[in-house]
Amino acid sequence: MSKQSLTITDNRTGQIYEIPIENDTVRAMDLRQIRVHPDDFGMMTYDPAYSNTAVCRSAITDIDGERGILRYRGYPIEQLAEKSTFLEVAYLLIHGALPNQAQLAVWISRVMRHTYIHENLAHAINTFRYDAHPMGMLISSIAAMSTFHPEAKNVDDPQVREKQIWRILGKLPTIAAFAYRLRIGRPYNYPISALGYTANFLYMLDYMNERDYEVRPEAARALDVLFILHADHEQNCSTSTMRMVGSSRADPYSAMAAAAAALYGPLHGGANEAVLRVLQNIGSASAVPAYVERVKKGEMRLMGFGHRIYTSYDPRAAIIKKVAHDLFEVMGTNPLTEVAIELERIALNDEFFISRRLYPNIDFYSGIIMQALGFPVDMFPVLFAIPRAAGWLAQWLELLDDAEQRIARPRQVYVGPSVRDYVRMAERR
Numbered sequence: 159m160s161k162q163s164l165t166i167t168d169n170r171t172g173q174i175y176e177i178p179i180e181n182d183t184v185r186a187m188d189l190r191q192i193r194v195h196p197d198d199f200g201m202m203t204y205d206p207a208y209s210n211t212a213v214c215r216s217a218i219t220d221i222d223g224e225r226g227i228l229r230y231r232g233y234p235i236e237q238l239a240e241k242s243t244f245l246e247v248a249y250l251l252i253h254g255a256l257p258n259q260a261q262l263a264v265w266i267s268r269v270m271r272h273t274y275i276h277e278n279l280a281h282a283i284n285t286f287r288y289d290a291h292p293m294g295m296l297i298s299s300i301a302a303m304s305t306f307h308p309e310a311k312n313v314d315d316p317q318v319r320e321k322q323i324w325r326i327l328g329k330l331p332t333i334a335a336f337a338y339r340l341r342i343g344r345p346y347n348y349p350i351s352a353l354g355y356t357a358n359f360l361y362m363l364d365y366m367n368e369r370d371y372e373v374r375p376e377a378a379r380a381l382d383v384l385f386i387l388h389a390d391h392e393q394n395c396s397t398s399t400m401r402m403v404g405s406s407r408a409d410p411y412s413a414m415a416a417a418a419a420a421l422y423g424p425l426h427g428g429a430n431e432a433v434l435r436v437l438q439n440i441g442s443a444s445a446v447p448a449y450v451e452r453v454k455k456g457e458m459r460l461m462g463f464g465h466r467i468y469t470s471y472d473p474r475a476a477i478i479k480k481v482a483h484d485l486f487e488v489m490g491t492n493p494l495t496e497v498a499i500e501l502e503r504i505a506l507n508d509e510f511f512i513s514r515r516l517y518p519n520i521d522f523y524s525g526i527i528m529q530a531l532g533f534p535v536d537m538f539p540v541l542f543a544i545p546r547a548a549g550w551l552a553q554w555l556e557l558l559d560d561a562e563q564r565i566a567r568p569r570q571v572y573v574g575p576s577v578r579d580y581v582r583m584a585e586r587r
């Protein structure tokens with residue numbers, strides 16, 4: 159067995175260092191001993207955008223980007239998508255194991271008992287302008303929740319933590335539905351817990367006093383699977399934000415508002431919205447080749463393609479493609495599907511995409527399903543944020559219980575001017 163260490167020779171000094179290797183990583187702090195002069199700061203690693211830096215040990219989500227593998231707590235995403243429900247998966251992520259019957263019943267009842275939001279928060283949502291983006295409303299409302307539940311700042315109290323978890327998972331669909339209803343100028347529908355997580359959400363969005371109103375079970379199930387697929391994805395931009403803010407011991411609402419803001423960006427959770435706009439702009443399958451040429455010329459990126467971690471097909475995209483197919487069989491097809499399938503076919507056979515290992519990611523097909531379910535495009539990132547809250551919370555708990563974690567504080571390589579004297583205004587050129 160080879161020695162589990164790295165031998166580094168500093169050619170500036172001829173000094174040799176032996177650095178231990180654990181889990182194929184070296185500790186960045188072990189490099190600090192490498193210095194030319196005793197009073198030097200010591201060696202750091204430079205890793206803009208954290209492309210090759212592990213910031214934590216995590217037992218939640220396992221991704222093998224080369225082989226297209228995604229597992230939550232060891233369970234393959236394909237099995238969870240087929241056999242589980244979103245709330246069960248949320249329990250799994252947060253508690254680390256699948257619940258037994260009694261545990262699941264208690265969990266569902268706790269989350270669904272926390273679906274009502276404070277009336278003042280409902281009034282606050284009312285004050286947004288008629289065209290406010292629902293993601294902006296969601297981010298602000300999550301932050302506002304900390305003012306309604308001030309005890310949440312006791313992050314070291316396990317009971318307090320647990321209660322905020324029920325509240326967040328329970329209330330997010332209500333906030334999202336209210337934001338949507340405000341946009342369409344309709345009164346809010348208050349939650350009906352007995353309907354179940356996604357059916358209740360669809361009810362709050364859609365119900366218009368119809369006598370024979372029923373949520374279509376196929377729609378609720380498709381949304382549930384979509385939620386399972388979005389529930390966690392290890393240390394992505396928004397999850398790292400949740401951990402970063404959480405490391406300052408901020409309450410979970412404040413940390414999650416920041417995480418949701420990170421998710422809003424078009425390169426992260428905003429990509430599904432961007433994909434649908436692209437498909438709408440392309441308009442028809444025959445216009446796809448011309449669009450692909452423009453992408454290859456560097457005029458724009460092909461949204462829904464590429465991933466920092468997956469260098470093969472995103473396993474979530476494969477599941478979602480099938481969910482879309484099954485949903486369209488019962489609810490009628492989405493005309494943009496044809497454009498998407500043609501875009502995928504051309505891109506997967508094009509040297510530009512092959513050489514860069516650019517494959518469809520989860521966002522490529524998720525928007526098509528969301529549109530088929532009747533969601534307007536600007537609700538798409540919200541539909542990503544609701545289930546991702548389960549992952550954010552699981553990661554937040556793991557962070558709080560990790561004795562190795564402290565307040566997050568990256569280093570920098572300063573490249574600005576060295577010291578210079580202040581120049582009075584009259585003397586400045």
Ligand code: CMC
Binds near residue numbers: 391460465519
């Ligand atoms: N279309 C065209 N070219 C692309 C794309 C794309 N979507 N993505 C990457 N490239 C090219 C890029 O131009 C570069 O080419 P070159 O080597 O010639 O300069 C090469 O591929 C590597 O790109 P990169 O920017 O170094 O890759 P990254 O790991 O920094 O970016 C990404 C990852 C997801 C931000 C990027 O692929 C992208 O912008 N995709 C479109 C947005 C998108 O679909 N985002 C959703 C991600 S999945 C949801 C989630 O988990 O958040």
